[in-house]
Amino acid sequence: MEKLLFLGDEALAQGAIDAGMSGIYAYPGTPSTEILEHVQKSKVAQERNIHREWSANEKTAAESSLGMSYAGKRTMVCMKHVGLNVAADCFMNSAITGANGGAIVAVADDPSMHSSQNEQDSRIFAKFAMVPTFEPSNQQECYDMVFHAFEMSEKHQIPIMMRLTTRLSHSRSGVVTKSILAENELKLPKDSRQFVLLPAIARRRYKMLLDNQVKFEQESEMSPFNKYIDGKDKSKGIIACGIAYNYLMENYQDKECPYPILKISQYPLPRKQVEKITSECDEILILEEGAPMIEEMLKGYLNNSLNIKGRLDGTLPRDGELNPNLVKQAITGQKTEMNLIPEEVKGRPPQFCKGCGHIDVYTSLNEVMAEYGDGHVLADIGCYTLAALPPFEAINSCVDMGASITMAKGAADAGLFPSIAVIGDSTFTHSGMTGLSDAVIEKTNMVVIISDNSTTGMTGGQNSHALDRLVGICEGLGVEKDHITRINPLPKNREAMAELMRKEIAYNGVSVIIPTRECVQTLKRKLTKK
Amino acid sequence: MKRDIILCGVGGQGILSIATVIGYAAVESDLYLKQAEVHGMSQRGGDVQSHFRISDKEIFSDLIPFGGADMIISVEPMESLRYLPYLSQNGWVITNDKPFNNIVNYPELEEIHAQIKKIDNHILINADDIAKEIGSPRSMNMVMIGAAAKHLGIEFSSLIDGIKFIFGKKGEEMVNLNIKALEAGKAFAEKFSK
Incomplete structure (x- = not known):
């Protein structure tokens, strides 16, 4: 037993390690990122070889986690609230397959949208799927609840949602830890058809889920947390x-x-x-x-x-x-009396870091787009979304991961010319590849700019699955070799980059431009580590 | 004993190092602590703040109530004013006077300073220059802790222990420079308040 200072995210991760978790799966997303990161930093996780690599997206993460549960081990998948939309297919159906090894779906919601595009409440998703949910009020509960959640998950063969919100995820406090439990042995489900959701089996399992609601309610009545x-x-x-x-x-x-x-x-x-x-x-x-x-x-x-x-x-x-x-x-009914903010105080929105490659990409793009007028650039989610703000005001959309390519496709289908997608490298491997495949099949007249900073930048520089693979992926998806071009986005290459954009806009088909230069923050972190 | 402190500045200025040093000192002094941080998008040159609470009793909320902060410690003058709604009636504003100007409409510095001077309990300190004078420009944050030390409710020696713990890995010279910065901040605040 030890008292340690943990963020809510870290307390949850430590609880999972100490409760015998064998694998954690996630894609980075504020405010959930620090859960998997804590496991990556843990010595015990290293010794036990707990799975702790990032996944391509929340769907692949949730499915891998369900696979680990299928094999009888304790597992957790983590995501931000909108990540659950990506993982929803697996999440909804996993309520019907149920779990074998203890399975936790940890979701960090972001009310007030500090770093998100909506404030959807994951408790509603859990109610929709009819899975039990834990909602910790403090860091100690984050830690303690994991033990209960794994036990309950195995007892009732059901995945459990753990719902956090930004202020708990990112607030630090003292947590008393327990002694660490052994991991589960590999053990396949007793019923070999538990995870086979053919209609006849799914109907039977769905009735089980409905019947189990009474038991879940009893658990809530007796819960030490209510x-x-x-x-x-x-x-x-x-x-x-x-x-x-x-x-x-x-x-x-x-x-x-x-x-x-x-x-x-x-x-x-x-x-x-x-x-x-x-x-x-x-x-x-x-x-x-x-x-x-x-x-x-x-x-x-x-x-x-x-x-x-x-x-x-x-x-x-x-x-x-x-x-x-x-x-x-x-x-x-009493309002709090408080000082006002003096009017001298001006807004200070986030902005690109000095020396960031996205700056060069947007400088060139704005120069070219000035020739066509506003409204041609469909963008995506990442640091490069900051180009919506002054001074660039270069992009016209930011909806969900990967939507740049598919929205640019739809706009091109409608007759918009030129139609440009801007997406980051990690967002591309998260959800951009399938959309690009759609465009290739139809030879859509569009230009995709994958602004490659070789990292998952916005969330703090996690490994990007796209690293050194973008050209190969685009070729594999069928983009013509002559229309896949890498360029180094440096101030001295801005004119060449603009020329390249003009040339690819003129080509009637799918072109991919990949400006590649490492994120300055990630580079700095690497250099300080050395 | 209870201190509710808003730490603030601009993303990248390293306000969390302030939280880490005071936090270590607080935990060593057997106090409860809660510290809400900002992660994600704002860290890219936007305004950032941390709600930092220490107490000898259990702390409930991760957020400091409006009108409840005992102190605002800011590493940037305009940012110190952004959080005034959190400040209590007799609260202290302790702020670096050097602007971090990364926006096109940054106000005249005199106007900002004038607003700070309207607050009864304030310390306006040129922490950047003080840190440079002792030969460690990056220790500006420790100068700020020094300037706030008298009002923190924590023994000065515990703050020194905090610095030793945080910077210990980086060698003795680093530790000494940061302690010097802490002491220089404290000395300035004593003179300023006279």
Whole structure:
């Protein structure tokens, strides 16, 4: 037993290592990246040879993780909330196959969209798939819950979701660790057809999943992480989920909360405890980080029974993350008095690093696109998305991983000329390759620029699966050799790069331009390590 | 004992080294700690902040409430003002006075300084120059900790231990330079407050 300082992400990872995990799979994505990174840094993980390499995307990660569970070992797959969309096919179906070795799906949501394109709430996904979910309120629970989650996953043969949010993922605190468990032995499923979702088998297994909901609810009733704290004043009862419980307790640091509190950290909802608080109290305030999921469940569509307050009636904002002040206002109606930000303070958006190769790519691209007017560049997700901001204002889309190539294809199909896609190297191997194949099959008139910084830059410089493989991949997908060109994006090559873009725009078919120069941050990190 | 501190600056200025040193000192002093950081996109030259909380009692929220911070430690003057909504009535603003100008509409520095001087409890310190004078420009962050030391509620010797722990791997010279920076910051703050 030791007390260590961990980010929420790290506490989760350490819990998994100590609970006998044999493999972890992920694609980097803020705020989930540090989970797998912690395992990569762990000496024990090295000694045990725990699988800890990055996967091409969340779908391949989730499937590999399910394969490890199939083989009887404890496993975890990690992703940010939008990564679950990519892994959704596997996730939804794994609820029906169930697990063999303990399987955790760790998802870090990003309410307030600090580093994301939406704030979808993964608890709703888990409810959709009907898998049990743990939602830790602090770093210690991140650690402790992993042990419970693996046990429960093996006991009921079901994958378990572990839902974190940004403020827990990226906040550090002391965590008391336990002694490490042995890994599972390789052991195939007792039922050799458990993972064969042919309709006849799937129907049977789906009924099992439905029947198991009662057991999952019982687990939630008995969970040490769900807590009913009685209060004398029954005029109000408070249901607080995950990290929202901390924001509530922050307001009762030096005094007792007069109202009954139901802390929820394990789903499905513990029905009896919910019935108790709703029947005892005149009004229920629901504090949940993310979507008003419980609020909608309790309120119902017609809102004709309970007196429910939360994000839907304006007691709390409908969007964005919670904080201690919002919770205080929801309980007492009092606004916090605070200083204003002086108007001298200007916004300071993130920007390209000095010397970044993307700068040269966009300088050349803007010069060429000036000849055609605005609206021709469909881009993707990564550092290069910063070109949406001044001074470049060079791109017209950023939707999901890989959507640059396919949207540029669709726009070209509609008659847009020229139609340009800009995508990064790691995003290309994540989800760009299949779209490029579509374009090759139809000989779509478009130019794909793979701005290759030889790393997964935005999330901190993880290995890119595209490293030294881009030309080969494009050739393999059928792009004509004469229209795959690498160039070094340096200031001195900007004119040559612009010329190349002009030439490939003129070609009626698929062209791929690959400006390749290593990310300055990744390079710096490598040099300091040496 | 409880201190809620907003650490802030511009992505790349290394505000987390401040958190690491104070954090080590706090844990060695048997205090509870919570520290919320910013990772991801903003680290590329955007505004960054860390909510840093230490207490002798259990801490609940990872975020400091608005109006609740005892102190803002900023390595950049404009950034110190961005977090004023977090500052408590009698809170301290301790900020480097040297701007990090990476935007086209950066305001006149005099206006920024004037706003800082309006705050009752403030220390405006040229931490970059002080760090350069002692021959270690990269120790600016340690100068800032020194300037804040009196109000941290942690023994000065524990902060020195923190530096020894963090920079120990990089050799004795590095440790000594950073301790010198810490002491120089402390000396400046004492003079400034007189």
